[in-house]
Amino acid sequence: MLKEAAKNSVTYAEHVYDDYFGEGRVHRALYTDAEIFKHEMLRLFGSTWIYVAHESEIPDAGDFVTRRMGLRSVIVTRDLDGDLHVLFNRCSHRGATLCREESGNAKVFTCPYHAWSFGHDGGCRGRPLPKGFGASTDDFPYDLSKADHVESYRGFIFAAIDTKLSLKEHLGGAAEKLDEWLDRNPGSDLVVQNGSMPFEMRTNWKCVYDNAADGYHVPFSHESLLRMLSARYGNVDIAYYEGDFDALPLLVKDLGNGHTMLDQRPLMHADSAWERQHVLPGRESIWSKLNEDLGEEEALKLLNGSTGSGMNLNIFPNLMIIGNQIQVLEPVSVNETIVRWYSTSLTNVPPEINAVRMRMQEDFPSFGEVDDTANFEACQIGLEEIPEAEWVHIGRHMDSRLGETDTDGFWKEPVSTDLHARAYWQAWRTIMESNEGGKA
Numbered sequence: 001m002l003k004e005a006a007k008n009s010v011t012y013a014e015h016v017y018d019d020y021f022g023e024g025r026v027h028r029a030l031y032t033d034a035e036i037f038k039h040e041m042l043r044l045f046g047s048t049w050i051y052v053a054h055e056s057e058i059p060d061a062g063d064f065v066t067r068r069m070g071l072r073s074v075i076v077t078r079d080l081d082g083d084l085h086v087l088f089n090r091c092s093h094r095g096a097t098l099c100r101e102e103s104g105n106a107k108v109f110t111c112p113y114h115a116w117s118f119g120h121d122g123g124c125r126g127r128p129l130p131k132g133f134g135a136s137t138d139d140f141p142y143d144l145s146k147a148d149h150v151e152s153y154r155g156f157i158f159a160a161i162d163t164k165l166s167l168k169e170h171l172g173g174a175a176e177k178l179d180e181w182l183d184r185n186p187g188s189d190l191v192v193q194n195g196s197m198p199f200e201m202r203t204n205w206k207c208v209y210d211n212a213a214d215g216y217h218v219p220f221s222h223e224s225l226l227r228m229l230s231a232r233y234g235n236v237d238i239a240y241y242e243g244d245f246d247a248l249p250l251l252v253k254d255l256g257n258g259h260t261m262l263d264q265r266p267l268m269h270a271d272s273a274w275e276r277q278h279v280l281p282g283r284e285s286i287w288s289k290l291n292e293d294l295g296e297e298e299a300l301k302l303l304n305g306s307t308g309s310g311m312n313l314n315i316f317p318n319l320m321i322i323g324n325q326i327q328v329l330e331p332v333s334v335n336e337t338i339v340r341w342y343s344t345s346l347t348n349v350p351p352e353i354n355a356v357r358m359r360m361q362e363d364f365p366s367f368g369e370v371d372d373t374a375n376f377e378a379c380q381i382g383l384e385e386i387p388e389a390e391w392v393h394i395g396r397h398m399d400s401r402l403g404e405t406d407t408d409g410f411w412k413e414p415v416s417t418d419l420h421a422r423a424y425w426q427a428w429r430t431i432m433e434s435n436e437g438g439k440a
């Protein structure tokens with residue numbers, strides 16, 4: 001207990017987390033200490049690229065959405081020239097939250113308090129009764145503060161408050177995998193326009209992120225779902241997690257900078273992902289309509305590209321792409337997190353394809369995410385309740401020598417590995433312990 005108290009006295013100026021890490025293990029305090037959470041929100045979410053929105057959510061000049069970078073509320077805007085900005089949602093006058101809408105189109109943002117107004121680029125456009133402002137405050141920062149770095153990669157908008165890396169450098173290997181995910185349906189663009197389905201969980205955000213490429217839990221946590229699937233439909237989609245599932249062609253990859261992927265494509269897409277897919281409402285009528293209109297070959301090609309992607313692509317620290325969906329992590333406090341699921345659709349495809357995508361996107365969040373949420377919350381309870389039990393295990397496949405470099409150049413390990421956790425914790429330490437950049 002004394003040791004624990006000493007750890008809490010670590011000063012952030014030193015940025016040392018040595019005591020919190022050991023071989024194949026991380027300390028419980030990383031999930032339970034409110035001071036570490038505070039530091040994460042300042043430094044981690046203040047000095048690396050954070051996913052904020054998809055361009056299709058703000059397609060027109062003047063469009064905006066409000067999002068979060070850690071605990072910071074931000075307004076993601078598209079100005080009249082089409083340029084993107086990420087503004088801190090804090091009036092420059094007395095600090096009130098400026099924009100109180102989740103999305104919309106605005107000529108200017110007018111603060112409800114004293115009606116100061118701001119443009120899409122954050123510039124101060126108006127202050128009522130201007131004669132009251134004089135030379136003494138000419139140098140006051142009247143414009144909104146904002147993220148200095150805003151870049152989009154194939155429609156995915158990221159922002160950084162303080163970083164030396166370009167977005168492309170930060171994404172590294174994850175960009176290539178994002179390309180593979182996006183290029184499944186050539187000639188179509190991805191659209192994110194259905195809002196989000198938020199799951200509010202009583203857990204630290206990293207209990208959720210730990211699970212993002214955790215192939216180990218699937219047959220155990222989701223046992224009832226898998227049992228129901230195989231009893232009704234046979235060996236379809238994720239029902240193949242049985243027996244020694246490490247022997248299956250399923251794998252986890254380290255993409256660098258904390259980004260990882262759980263790749264089920266070698267099995268899910270080995271023949272036809274559509275035929276492997278379990279029954280969805282409207283399956284027969286969708287198939288017969290597409291078959292009739294396009295012919296079997298084209299219909300199958302489209303459906304295989306729109307059924308489960310077979311990829312869980314995780315872009316550290318807050319973006320997880322699972323199936324056809326985008327998941328965004330919003331830390332709220334040391335033990336509260338909102339996970340937002342955004343469904344996606346495609347342009348230039350028959351309506352039946354987007355219907356299939358929507359049925360699939362209703363499926364796992366309803367039947368699987370509830371299992372996961374129960375376990376994320378149980379982890380938080382255990383970590384908080386028992387301070388004497390200090391360590392969390394992330395050591396699977398550290399010693400089994402089953403890892404190797406894949407043909408794409410990325411390190412891969414069998415699907416039950418903890419490679420994902422080890423990879424992102426390394427990125428976490430690099431950022432949290434750095435003396436460069438960051439606003440902490």
Ligand code: FES
Nearest residue numbers: 091093094111114
């Ligand atoms: S606080 Fe916004 S105008 Fe006064």
Ligand SMILES: [Fe+2]
Nearest residue numbers: 218221368372
């Ligand atoms: Fe799960």
